[in-house]
Amino acid sequence: MSEPAKAAPEPVSFTVHSLPTPGIDGDAVRRTASGRLKMLLVLAVCAAPVVASYVTYFVIRPQGRTNYADLITPVREIPASLPLKTLAGEDVKAQSLHGQWLFVVVADAACDALCEKQLYLQRQLRETLGRDKDRMDKVWLIPDAGTPRKEVMDAISAVDKPTVLRVPREELSKWLAPADGHRLEEHVYLVDPMGQWMMRAPANAEPTKLKRDLERLLRASSSWDQPGR
Structure with a gap:
């Protein structure tokens, strides 16, 4: 008796209903979003006094x-790459x-x-600020390779020694700028505690x-600015 014929093997088939998406964790995404939101809220709280004082001074002005x-406007932040040096040639970070x-x-x-007139104005104005004078530092930026005379250094250091730094003129001009028709030397400049030239x-x-x-x-910024670095 002959054996019955064997049925031909059927191909194996797979049905895929769903696969997890690699690298995505719902809980991790929610935690990341929550962390970023908290960080933004902290930054907003820290910046609020600064923003408020500037709004008070620049926007809400009596008639x-x-x-x-x-x-x-806009303010100009001191470039991190500004090549500042002491008179002794030591590098100073902006x-x-x-x-x-x-x-x-x-x-x-x-x-x-x-120059002597501007340095005198700088010294006298700082002294007239009374108890707020310790919130303001005097800075003399020298855009050439010369050395100041001893009598000049003695005169400007008689009360409080200023910060004297050397910086190439072309680099300084990328940050500070004079009014039209004037030179850098004809003005004095005010920089806020965040390193932004604003006046x-x-x-x-x-x-x-x-x-x-x-x-x-100084009055508008008194809530967040304290003397000393």
Whole structure:
């Protein structure tokens, strides 16, 4: 008797209903989103006093009030790559200037009559701020390779020694700028504690009017700015 014929093997088939998506964890995504939201809220809380003081000064102004100095909008942050050096040739990081209001004078090391006038204005205005003077540092930026005279250094250091730094003019001009028709040396510049240039005094500035601007700024920022870096 012959054996019955064997049925031909049928191909094996698979049915895939669902596969997990690799690399995606729902809980992890939710945790990441929650963490980012919390971080943004913390940043907002920290920035609020700064924003509020600037809004108070720049936006909410009593009728008829005007600023004597030029407000820089948008503000210009000091470049992290600005090549600053001490007079001894040591490198100084631009970020080290953060944390304090800066009253900046730009003048060659030879320090002519205009330079002496600006340095005197810088010193006298800071002294007239009274208890708030410790919230502001004097800075002299020298855009050439010369060495200041000893008598000049002695004079500007008689009360509080300023920060004197050397920086190439072409690099400095990428940050600070004079008014049209003027030179860098004809102005004094105000930099806020976040390292942002935000005000430029007119050439031949009147001390009394400039002092009023400084007092308003210091008063508006008193809730978040403290003396010293």
